[in-house]
Amino acid sequence: MLDNLASATTKPKMSARDVRVFYGPKEAIKGVSIDIDMDNVVAFIGPSGCGKSTFLRTLNRMNDTIPIARVEGDITLDGENIYSSSMDVVQLRARVGMVFQKPNPFPKSIYDNVAYGPRIHGLAPNKAELDQIVENSLVRAGLWNEVKDRLQDSGTALSGGQQQRLCIARAIAVDPEVILMDEPCSALDPIATAKIEELIHELRGRYAIVIVTHNMQQAARVSQKTAFFHLGTMVEYGDTSDIFTNPREERTRDYITGRYG
Amino acid sequence: MTATPPTASPSSRKTDWMGDAMQRRIARRYAAERRFKFLGLAAVAVSSLFLAFLLVVMVGNGAKGFVTTEATLTIDLPAATGSISPDQLTGPQLSATMASIDVRRIFDQAVQAQYGEDGARYFASTAWTALRDQLVENPNLVMGETSFWLPTSSDIDRAAKDRSTPEAERDYAALTKAGEVRQSFNMQFLTGSDGTDPARVGIWGALKGSLITMVVTLFLAFPVGVLAAVYLEEYAPKNRFTDLIEVSINNLAAVPSIIFGLLGLAVFLQFLSMPRSAALVGGLTLALMTMPVIVIAARNAIKAVPPSIREAAMGVGASPIQVVFHHVLPLAIPGIMTGTIIGMARALGETAPLLMIGMRAFTTTPPDGLTDPATVLPVQIFLWSDEVNRGFVEKTSAAIIVLLVFLLTMNAIAVYLRNRFETRW
Numbered sequence: 001m002l003d004n005l006a007s008a009t010t011k012p013k014m015s016a017r018d019v020r021v022f023y024g025p026k027e028a029i030k031g032v033s034i035d036i037d038m039d040n041v042v043a044f045i046g047p048s049g050c051g052k053s054t055f056l057r058t059l060n061r062m063n064d065t066i067p068i069a070r071v072e073g074d075i076t077l078d079g080e081n082i083y084s085s086s087m088d089v090v091q092l093r094a095r096v097g098m099v100f101q102k103p104n105p106f107p108k109s110i111y112d113n114v115a116y117g118p119r120i121h122g123l124a125p126n127k128a129e130l131d132q133i134v135e136n137s138l139v140r141a142g143l144w145n146e147v148k149d150r151l152q153d154s155g156t157a158l159s160g161g162q163q164q165r166l167c168i169a170r171a172i173a174v175d176p177e178v179i180l181m182d183e184p185c186s187a188l189d190p191i192a193t194a195k196i197e198e199l200i201h202e203l204r205g206r207y208a209i210v211i212v213t214h215n216m217q218q219a220a221r222v223s224q225k226t227a228f229f230h231l232g233t234m235v236e237y238g239d240t241s242d243i244f245t246n247p248r249e250e251r252t253r254d255y256i257t258g259r260y261g
Numbered sequence: 262m263t264a265t266p267p268t269a270s271p272s273s274r275k276t277d278w279m280g281d282a283m284q285r286r287i288a289r290r291y292a293a294e295r296r297f298k299f300l301g302l303a304a305v306a307v308s309s310l311f312l313a314f315l316l317v318v319m320v321g322n323g324a325k326g327f328v329t330t331e332a333t334l335t336i337d338l339p340a341a342t343g344s345i346s347p348d349q350l351t352g353p354q355l356s357a358t359m360a361s362i363d364v365r366r367i368f369d370q371a372v373q374a375q376y377g378e379d380g381a382r383y384f385a386s387t388a389w390t391a392l393r394d395q396l397v398e399n400p401n402l403v404m405g406e407t408s409f410w411l412p413t414s415s416d417i418d419r420a421a422k423d424r425s426t427p428e429a430e431r432d433y434a435a436l437t438k439a440g441e442v443r444q445s446f447n448m449q450f451l452t453g454s455d456g457t458d459p460a461r462v463g464i465w466g467a468l469k470g471s472l473i474t475m476v477v478t479l480f481l482a483f484p485v486g487v488l489a490a491v492y493l494e495e496y497a498p499k500n501r502f503t504d505l506i507e508v509s510i511n512n513l514a515a516v517p518s519i520i521f522g523l524l525g526l527a528v529f530l531q532f533l534s535m536p537r538s539a540a541l542v543g544g545l546t547l548a549l550m551t552m553p554v555i556v557i558a559a560r561n562a563i564k565a566v567p568p569s570i571r572e573a574a575m576g577v578g579a580s581p582i583q584v585v586f587h588h589v590l591p592l593a594i595p596g597i598m599t600g601t602i603i604g605m606a607r608a609l610g611e612t613a614p615l616l617m618i619g620m621r622a623f624t625t626t627p628p629d630g631l632t633d634p635a636t637v638l639p640v641q642i643f644l645w646s647d648e649v650n651r652g653f654v655e656k657t658s659a660a661i662i663v664l665l666v667f668l669l670t671m672n673a674i675a676v677y678l679r680n681r682f683e684t685r686w
Binding site: 060062065067090091092093094095097098099100102104105106107116117120121167170171173174 | 498499567569570571572573574575576577578579580583587588592
């Protein structure tokens with residue numbers, strides 16, 4: 001487990017300390033602390049409604065759009081508090097990209113889907129460089145060969161798996177530091193799922209990746225670290241191999257072995 | 262506790278799909294379906310019938326309004342005018358010449374010479390203006406003797422088209438026998454304005470008034486309505502104050518239009534001292550009335566944009582204004598335009614509020630700007646339908662046809678634009 005040794009010595013990319021999220025009076029996340037580093041894919045597992053998606057969405061402040069949601073505690077990106085007033089939320093979301101549960105390409109062309117982020121952030125000074133960014137992103141998302149001849153077709157005309165890879169291409173086009181994936185394969189068939197998982201392997205190291213999944217085999221396949229959530233708390237966080245073979249907590253073992261959840 | 266079932270418990274009873282009771286239930290279900298289909302078809306048929314009836318009656322009556330009856334009048338112009346040159350009827354000399362030659366007198370003399378002492382009864386009381394217009398249009402006519410086709414009196418016009426007084430019928434028969442009468446397309450109706458003589462009135466003044474008013478309404482109500490909707494949907498906090506605004510807007514959309522007329526009268530005419538009868542004030546008043554409709558439609562259209570698109574845009578770091586203008590509005594535009602079409606169509610057909618701000622003025626020249634006295638099509642229809650002169654009946658129907666054509670054109674353009682903006686998913 002060389003990865004784990006390395007990560008122990010490097011500074012975490014993102015870290016959360018005693019994070020609590022309230023929806024009105026209801027406490028949805030009850031004090032979660034976690035470190036996310038560049039070298040490991042982190043998987044969040046847990047039964048439905050345990051708060052793993054809610055916690056994921058606090059990491060790029062997507063919960064800001066819910067008026068009754070309130071976040072307490074500290075979350076830092078490279079040591080800077082992302083909830084401080086000096087943090088620009090628009091820039092934060094560019095640095096911490098997100099891939100959603102349901103593929104949600106814009107009803108625009110494939111090219112415009114990928115080019116949208118670089119355009120609004122002014123990442124490409126001219127058309128040639130923008131073309132290059134679009135191509136690189138699609139190549140990295142493993143979609144280039146399938147769409148290179150029809151970049152002007154609508155992104156919504158692609159198959160579900162292709163749409164999800166398009167969304168990943170869109171996220172990496174703005175060159176983020178962290179990518180959050182909220183059950184990215186739950187709407188996909190096994191072949192498309194396998195492609196996304198392979199993609200996650202290839203993206204690892206270049207971006208810090210956090211993935212929420214219901215599928216424990218998937219967590220075991222793609223992640224190096226796993227966090228088990230239950231009823232708004234993080235029960236256990238550790239190396240994926242340990243969590244799945246030798247969990248410390250009773251609740252983790254029950255969930256892994258399918259006794260509930 | 263409920264009573265115990267007389268037969269076996271539901272869980273153990275086997276459903277008899279082929280039994281009589283089940284077959285009857287299925288038959289009833291089909292009968293209900295057939296009944297519903299028939300009722301729907303009947304409703305469509307009845308409304309089509311009404312529409313067809315309306316169209317047939319309108320076109321039948323109105324078509325005559327586009328036709329005019331004319332009789333000839335031969336005038337030896339060099340003799341009558343004292344040999345003026347064509348140049349005197351052009352450019353800056355025109356008004357001076359017109360004052361000196363007195364077209365009306367020339368007309369009266371020619372009529373008496375050709376048709377006898379009371380020959381004036383054959384012609385419309387304003388037929389001399391048609392003579393004047395023809396002279397101005399073609400000044401070379403003053404060089405010789407010319408036969409002019411001039412509009413007949415309203416009675417003879419009706420005798421030619423339908424039925425009229427016995428004298429008019431006799432006069433028409435005499436004219437026809439002499440070959441001195443014809444029917445032709447009434448260009449004056451499309452190019453002229455309101456007047457007292459049905460033979461010479463036109464719709465252009467009212468049409469232009471409607472056009473200017475609609476432009477003012479659209480340019481005010483559309484941006485203000487859409488921006489208000491965007492603000493309320495995307496930015497405004499949800500609290501009691503915004504709830505109050507929402508309720509007020511919904512109520513505003515249901516306020517009778519004449520109330521908006523009173524509001525326009527009080528605010529624009531009395532408080533802001535804007536000119537009476539002007540298309541600008543009409544447009545402002547109708548904009549007040551149309552805006553709530555656009556706000557409501559736009560809010561619904563914005564609400565219908567899937568949240569996943571907003572999340573996707575925010576997820577790549579789009580700012581709120583970029584989310585709205587790059588993603589939400591383009592997807593909401595078709596819905597917004599549907600609401601705008603409905604609101605504008607209602608505004609176009611509105612009479613009552615415009616009466617309140619004086620747009621029922623008798624205007625014989627088309628408006629040239631926002632502040633000129635103007636009238637609009639529905640008000641013109643209202644005014645003509647109120648006229649005593651029988652000749653205005655067909656003009657009223659013809660004006661209705663023009664209004665309907667205007668409305669259909671406006672809607673067709675809007676629907677075309679909406680379909681162009683529609684994003685294919």
